[in-house]
Amino acid sequence: xxxxxDRVVPFYAMEVLKAANRRQTEGHDVLHLELxxxxxxxxxxxxxxxxxxLERGERLGYTEAxxxxxxxxxxxxxxxxxxxxxxxxxxxxxxxxxxAGFLLGFLAAFxxxxxxxxxxxxxxxxxxxIASLGLTPVGIATEFDRRFQLTPEMLDAALPLDGxxxxxxxxxxxxxxxxxxxxxxxxxxxxHGVRLVSDEVYHGITFGxxxxxxxxxxxxxxxxxxxxxxxxxxxxxxxxxxVPPDLIGAVDRLSQNLYISAPTLSQIAAIAAFDDRAFLDxxxxxxxxxxxxxxxxxxxxxxxxxxxxxxAFYIFADxxxxxxxxxxxxxxxxxxxxxxxxxxxxxxxxxxxRFLRFAIAGPGEQMLAAAERLxxxxx
Numbered sequence: 177x178x179x180x181x182d183r184v185v186p187f188y189a190m191e192v193l194k195a196a197n198r199r200q201t202e203g204h205d206v207l208h209l210e211l212x213x214x215x216x217x218x219x220x221x222x223x224x225x226x227x228x229x230l231e232r233g234e235r236l237g238y239t240e241a242x243x244x245x246x247x248x249x250x251x252x253x254x255x256x257x258x259x260x261x262x263x264x265x266x267x268x269x270x271x272x273x274x275x276a277g278f279l280l281g282f283l284a285a286f287x288x289x290x291x292x293x294x295x296x297x298x299x300x301x302x303x304x305x306i307a308s309l310g311l312t313p314v315g316i317a318t319e320f321d322r323r324f325q326l327t328p329e330m331l332d333a334a335l336p337l338d339g340x341x342x343x344x345x346x347x348x349x350x351x352x353x354x355x356x357x358x359x360x361x362x363x364x365x366x367x368h369g370v371r372l373v374s375d376e377v378y379h380g381i382t383f384g385x386x387x388x389x390x391x392x393x394x395x396x397x398x399x400x401x402x403x404x405x406x407x408x409x410x411x412x413x414x415x416x417x418x419v420p421p422d423l424i425g426a427v428d429r430l431s432q433n434l435y436i437s438a439p440t441l442s443q444i445a446a447i448a449a450f451d452d453r454a455f456l457d458x459x460x461x462x463x464x465x466x467x468x469x470x471x472x473x474x475x476x477x478x479x480x481x482x483x484x485x486x487x488a489f490y491i492f493a494d495x496x497x498x499x500x501x502x503x504x505x506x507x508x509x510x511x512x513x514x515x516x517x518x519x520x521x522x523x524x525x526x527x528x529x530r531f532l533r534f535a536i537a538g539p540g541e542q543m544l545a546a547a548e549r550l551x552x553x554x555x
Contacts, residue, residue, distance in 0.1 A: 188519060251268045359393040371398065398419060402415035409442070470547055
């Protein structure tokens with residue numbers, strides 16, 4: 177047998193970034209709609225808190241593996257204030273971004289060979305992390321007319337499963353599950369002995385109904401969140417998990433050995449980020465304006481089959497009537513317009529050639545220019 181790393185396929189969005197950067201070094205401009213990274217800087221209060229800690233000469237050594245007590249308390253307070261859900265700080269694990277959260281959650285909850293259901297299309301790191309750990313990702317095809325979200329009926333057809341990952345808002349589609357839909361999936365999971373893992377990384381970035389946490393329906397769910405998306409702190413590498421009581425000891429031990437702890441300075445900054453809501457909500461308002469602009473413009477460029485962009489900062493397009501190879505289509509679009517997007521093969525290995533994803537969190541003027549170029553290109 178080969179190394180477990182052989183089971184991990186490249187993230188094509190990064191290959192698109194390489195091509196876009198190469199185009200820039202050759203003197204051509206690029207409008208970046210390929211990477212899911214929030215526009216603008218981090219919350220000023222987070223930056224000020226970090227700067228103050230450095231100016232004080234604060235010792236930035238290791239913290240407890242599960243994070244500082246202050247940050248864990250603040251996350252617990254966030255659940256009370258935002259969702260009306262009581263979660264004790266002893267169930268919070270601070271992680272080095274959500275990626276570490278998924279790794280720790282899968283390792284803590286599942287035995288070798290466990291079958292973990294993931295929606296297709298869906299975030300490719302789910303499949304790759306699961307496979308790299310000796311677990312089995314089970315792709316479950318979702319449909320445009322069901323908003324690319326899972327239903328209990330779809331899950332019945334995927335049995336047997338040991339675990340299930342849901343995401344709301346989802347990457348790449350931006351679609352959301354209602355509270356009732358999450359509750360139905362939570363009931364289904366409990367009835368079938370399936371551990372529920374909820375990706376809530378894009379909570380806070382919604383355009384209408386607020387996102388609902390799986391904890392409202394399932395206290396046994398593993399919830400993963402991050403300061404990278406709504407809080408715009410991608411490079412600070414800090415996130416968190418809410419862990420069921422039966423798994424927190426395992427997560428603690430794994431964290432001690434795999435990471436020691438999340439970056440201390442980032443944990444200090446993260447506490448302050450919670451209190452910069454006006455700054456962060458202004459970002460979401462900008463995303464909303466860009467979303468509206470592109471939802472109006474893209475159909476005029478021939479991209480007229482778009483997933484409902486309920487949240488996150490993506491627009492997922494079915495381009496099957498334009499091409500049978502979205503990778504080649506995206507390469508051509510970059511070459512002829514300078515607009516970089518991600519083909520759907522990252523998100524759906526079986527049907528991805530008919531889809532592409534627009535990431536819309538960049539500067540508004542660049543998003544407007546991208547829309548204008550695409551409309552002119554498709555005329």
